Amino acid sequence: MKREDYLSWDEYFMGIALLAAKRSKDPGTQVGACIVSPDNKILTMGYNGMPTGCHDDNMPWEREGDPLETKYLYVCHAEFNAILNNGGRSLKGATLYATLFPCNECAKAIIQSGIQKVIYMEDKYADTDAVIASKRMFDMVGITYEAYEVKHKKIVIEL
Numbered sequence: 001m002k003r004e005d006y007l008s009w010d011e012y013f014m015g016i017a018l019l020a021a022k023r024s025k026d027p028g029t030q031v032g033a034c035i036v037s038p039d040n041k042i043l044t045m046g047y048n049g050m051p052t053g054c055h056d057d058n059m060p061w062e063r064e065g066d067p068l069e070t071k072y073l074y075v076c077h078a079e080f081n082a083i084l085n086n087g088g089r090s091l092k093g094a095t096l097y098a099t100l101f102p103c104n105e106c107a108k109a110i111i112q113s114g115i116q117k118v119i120y121m122e123d124k125y126a127d128t129d130a131v132i133a134s135k136r137m138f139d140m141v142g143i144t145y146e147a148y149e150v151k152h153k154k155i156v157i158e159l
C-alpha cells in the first residue's frame with residue numbers, strides 16, 4: 001500500500017520556496033519564490049538578495065535612515081529573482097509560489113512573464129500601497145491569487 005503522509009504538490013512547492021528563503025541574508029524578512037509549470041515541473045526559484053556582484057558584506061541591510069544607506073534601493077525581491085532565473089524557459093501559464101505577497105514592481109514582472117496564478121503564504125504588507133496596487137493589477141488582468149492553506153504544520157528535513 002502506498003504512503004499516505006506524502007507531500008501534496010502545494011506543500012512541495014511552498015516547501016521549496018521556504019527553503020530558498022533560508023538563503024536570504026536579509027535580517028528583516030527572508031522571502032522565497034518557486035515558479036512551476038502547469039504540469040507541475042519546477043521552472044525556477046529565487047530569494048531576496050543583493051544583485052550579483054554587489055557583495056552582501058558591502059551593502060546596507062538597514063530598514064531606516066538615509067535611503068541610500070538602506071537595503072530597499074538595492075535588494076532584488078525573491079519573485080523578481082525567480083523570474084530572471086528562468087534559464088530561458090517560458091513562464092506562460094505558470095504558478096508562482098511566494099512566501100510573501102508580491103509587491104507592485106514584481107507584479108508587473110509577473111504579468112509580463114505570463115504567470116497566471118499566485119499562491120502566497122504571508123501577506124503582512126497588505127495595507128501598503130505596493131500590495132494594494134499589486135492586487136489591483138492582478139484583478140485587472142485576471143491573475144488569480146490565493147493564500148496557501150497550511151496542512152502539514154511542519155516539514156522536517158534532517159541532514
Ligand SMILES: Nc1nc(=O)n([C@H]2C[C@H](O)[C@@H](COP(=O)(O)O)O2)cc1CO
Pocket residue numbers: 026028029030031047048049063071075076077078079100101102103106125130
Ligand atoms: N514580496 C516581497 N518580496 C521580497 O523579496 N521582499 C524583500 C525585500 C526586502 O529584502 C525584504 C523586506 O524587508 P522588510 O521591509 O520586511 O525588513 O523582503 C519584499 C516583498 C514585499 O512585497
Ligand SMILES: [Zn+2]
Pocket residue numbers: 077079080102103104105106107
Ligand atoms: Zn517585489
